[in-house]
Amino acid sequence: MNLHYKSTRNSNLKVTASEAILTGLAPDGGLFVPEELPVLDVSMDQLKDMSYQETAYAVMKQFLTDFTEEELKNCIGKAYDSKFDTEEIAPLVKVDDTYYLELFHGATIAFKDMALSILPHLLTTSAKKNHVENEIVILTATSGDTGKAAMAGFADVEGTRIIVFYPKNGVSKVQELQMVTQKGSNVDVVAIHGNFDHAQSGVKAMFENQELAKELAGKGYQFSSANSINIGRLVPQVAYYVYAYAKLLANEEIADGEKINVVVPTGNFGNILAAYYAKQMGVPIDKLICASNENKVLFDFFETGTYDKNREFMLTSSPSMDILISSNLERLIYLIAGEDSEKTKELMEELKNGGSYTITSDMKDRLADFAAGFASEEKTAESIKAVYDKTGYVMDTHTAVASYVCGQYKEESKDGRKCVIASTASPYKFVKSVMTAIDDKYASADEFRLLEELQSVSGVTMPQAIKDILDAQVLHTLECDADKMEETVKGILKL
């Protein structure tokens, strides 16, 4: 069977999986979605004994049907290898009565590695399959983690270039250092004077600019995206939810068929949407719990049915979730609108023009699989400390948002199901906030000294990714205003 993809804003546009990966965003500004959500064709009993790589294959082959077995296994093998510091790739750690699915064991110690270590391979394979001759220019907006993970994935990959935009004052010290020290002859990093939403809107505008596309083609270039709007990012993420469930079964933590809840610290809505896709594939997940930080636009949406980005943008200690426009929500909107691309388009235009939209009550009824909560800065810090004091486990600020929301959900709903928390970053990446949460005597300490301190507090060895930046050279210093992104790209590509 061949699964096609269509745009959330135009059901008549149909492309293959490899074409969708190559293009990133549909030409009408919509996102590519599978015509039909596939289901697993292997049983949990079989999945129970599979490695991460085998699980990834079982999941991804259902989505990427125009890839051959050899192509897909080759991509998976190159992605999930010794770049990860554990053979499990995504270990499931039991802390107290909760399970933390640690998605930060890759090259850049955040969960973006789960998808971005495979995307370059999916993309270059797609280019070959479709006889693309142009050099592919990956244009990426980052709230901190995507940028580094994408650069690490694409650095020196033949036939590609990558340009990353990040908010100058919106990322952690470690995140910034990771990006500006990135090696690779095909890599450029630009700090913009603005926030993540400016960066993301600027990138989207370039994708939709047909003039620019022509100019690029004239010089032998074409754009693609490494942001989670690319279906090639979303699909690999479905795999770890399947893996987590199979691990719970294998470890006899749950009974066959027992439903679990999943809690996801959410920004652009990619990770939690992958969990929703996993549920549609047949994984016994009951609630998908969306955890926001103080930029709680999603919490308000689930509560009221109104998405409203007209509000103050907060800089928080979980910067990778400092987002007011959650792009991937469009894929959920499309599903709850009964796959009505006209309706989806109308709502997205309202968002673009007025900054808000309200869904119908029928649509809201279809959100019953979801629950939502948010954590203030204070509660986030308290959660880090509480879990550390009780168990010795140190989690990062993003995971702490989810951990707090998880506890709050259990208390309010009296829902006793087991919870898996998507643990999205290593505490080393946000060391200042994490250590200060544990003890405020660290508030004025030097960030580099805190890295050592974290090692002794957590008993977890400093990851290679951190050691690498300690004495690396700064290679990128380019900055630009938020409305000058296109000029900057043209300058870099010498158009």
Ligand SMILES: *Cc1c(COP(=O)(O)O)cnc(C)c1O
């Ligand atoms: C990107 C990111 C998130 C948010 O994930 P989305 O898929 O954008 O919702 C959460 N935590 C960390 C550490 C991240 O890097």
